[in-house]
Amino acid sequence: MSWDWGAVADFLPYFVSGLVVTLEALALGSLISFALGLVWTLLLRTPTRWVRWPVGVLTEFVRDTPLLVQLFFLFYVLPEAGLTLSPLTTGVIGLGLHYSTYTMQVYRAGIEAVPPGQWEAATALSLPVRRTWAAVILPQAVRRVVPPLGNYVIAMLKDTPMLMTIGVLEMLGRARLVSQQHFQFTEPLTVIGIAFVVVSYLASLCLRTLERRLVR
Amino acid sequence: MTAGLWELVLQGTTTTLQLLVYSALLTLVVAFVVGAARTHRSRLARFLAACYTEVFRGISALVMIFWVFFVLPVAFGWQLVPMWAGTLALGLTYGAYGAEIVRGALAAVDPAQREGGIALGFSPWQRLRLVLLPQAVPEMIPSFSNLLVELLKGTALVSITGMGDLAFSGNLVRLALQQSGRIYAYLLLIYFVIAFLLTRGMRVLERRLKAEVAR
Numbered sequence: 347m348s349w350d351w352g353a354v355a356d357f358l359p360y361f362v363s364g365l366v367v368t369l370e371a372l373a374l375g376s377l378i379s380f381a382l383g384l385v386w387t388l389l390l391r392t393p394t395r396w397v398r399w400p401v402g403v404l405t406e407f408v409r410d411t412p413l414l415v416q417l418f419f420l421f422y423v424l425p426e427a428g429l430t431l432s433p434l435t436t437g438v439i440g441l442g443l444h445y446s447t448y449t450m451q452v453y454r455a456g457i458e459a460v461p462p463g464q465w466e467a468a469t470a471l472s473l474p475v476r477r478t479w480a481a482v483i484l485p486q487a488v489r490r491v492v493p494p495l496g497n498y499v500i501a502m503l504k505d506t507p508m509l510m511t512i513g514v515l516e517m518l519g520r521a522r523l524v525s526q527q528h529f530q531f532t533e534p535l536t537v538i539g540i541a542f543v544v545v546s547y548l549a550s551l552c553l554r555t556l557e558r559r560l561v562r
Numbered sequence: 563m564t565a566g567l568w569e570l571v572l573q574g575t576t577t578t579l580q581l582l583v584y585s586a587l588l589t590l591v592v593a594f595v596v597g598a599a600r601t602h603r604s605r606l607a608r609f610l611a612a613c614y615t616e617v618f619r620g621i622s623a624l625v626m627i628f629w630v631f632f633v634l635p636v637a638f639g640w641q642l643v644p645m646w647a648g649t650l651a652l653g654l655t656y657g658a659y660g661a662e663i664v665r666g667a668l669a670a671v672d673p674a675q676r677e678g679g680i681a682l683g684f685s686p687w688q689r690l691r692l693v694l695l696p697q698a699v700p701e702m703i704p705s706f707s708n709l710l711v712e713l714l715k716g717t718a719l720v721s722i723t724g725m726g727d728l729a730f731s732g733n734l735v736r737l738a739l740q741q742s743g744r745i746y747a748y749l750l751l752i753y754f755v756i757a758f759l760l761t762r763g764m765r766v767l768e769r770r771l772k773a774e775v776a777r
Contacts, residue, residue: 412719414722
């Protein structure tokens with residue numbers, strides 16, 4: 347096995363800008379998944395069965411099918427429907443939609459973990475529904491929700507390389523370009539493999555610290 | 563869609579299922595070996611197992627697949643058949659997640675059970691095989707069921723390297739027909755049906771195993 351440090355130095359800046367694209371997709375995808383997951387959770391709590399049933403089926407379907415195929419679906423179907431978006435936008439929508447079906451379960455568990463006595467107390471104080479949520483339920487739910495949400499952000503980080511397949515130049519996409527141009531596979535692919543381990547390890551360290559603070 | 567194209571999809575489905583079975587078996591082996599090593603007495607074994615899970619959970623599955631397909635042949639001269647390369651990449655990656663499931667379930671067994679095994683003079687291996695695993699395995703099933711669905715979704719990644727699985731054959735059909743929406747909707751539906759059958763099957767397995775422990 348031969349290792350070429352010169353090549354690593356050459357393409358490193360190129361990969362760093364790829365990492366920026368990765369993190370950008372991650373940030374936007376996370377925001378969409380957080381918001382959309384909350385929407386699903388609230389829709390599943392509505393009393394109307396005609397709302398709950400389709401939402402339940404749709405989210406289960408999205409959760410159990412490959413993100414890769416979903417990305418292709420969005421990438422080729424949206425233009426057919428007259429909506430032409432950039433690859434990065436399409437990818438972010440795909441990531442956000444896929445992971446919203448996971449965050450939805452996190453929210454549900456978080457809300458259900460608030461003791462029923464808290465709801466009863468709010469009713470006894472005749473707090474309006476809005477204030478019950480804002481002042482009683484959500485502050486307690488958030489504490490339980492943050493650590494698992496963070497886990498899904500880390501999981502999403504590891505799914506961002508899939509955006510390569512629809513033409514986003516994130517880290518793996520760049521590594522593939524470099525390795526095809528120079529016919530050098532070992533260095534680019536190993537470097538981004540290490541980059542992923544480092545970033546996700548750092549992220550999980552941050553998450554653990556945050557968890558400890560919240561639990562206290 | 564013509565009959566020939568459906569046949570292509572059928573072939574892709576078979577390849578996907580084949581890959582799923584092989585990589586699930588490797589995942590299981592890795593999960594139990596690494597998971598048990600994380601509860602081992604020796605500090606070195608625990609450290610190595612922890613390193614393994616950190617590294618393989620940290621690398622993206624897709625990056626791992628690229629590494630196995632493109633770096634192994636060039637750097638080490640190991641050219642694997644695509645099916646085995648895919649199995650290796652998926653099994654090693656998802657095995658790291660499985661190891662955490664095994665570790666958690668072993669840790670959740672009542673400590674008195676372990677002590678009971680010691681009191682009866684069982685060797686560590688006998689304790690694991692006769693006392694801990696029969697109680698821990700039924701608890702692992704729901705998590706392994708989730709992992710299996712994740713693995714199924716992971717098999718689609720291998721299509722990028724040109725392996726003729728379901729996602730790959732779907733791309734060929736799309737190119738042949740020049741219409742995308744329907745084809746990808748069919749693909750998603752096929753994946754969903756497989757996932758649905760998997761989770762139902764695992765539920766049956768869980769009920770059986772739990773009934774056995776209760777006896």
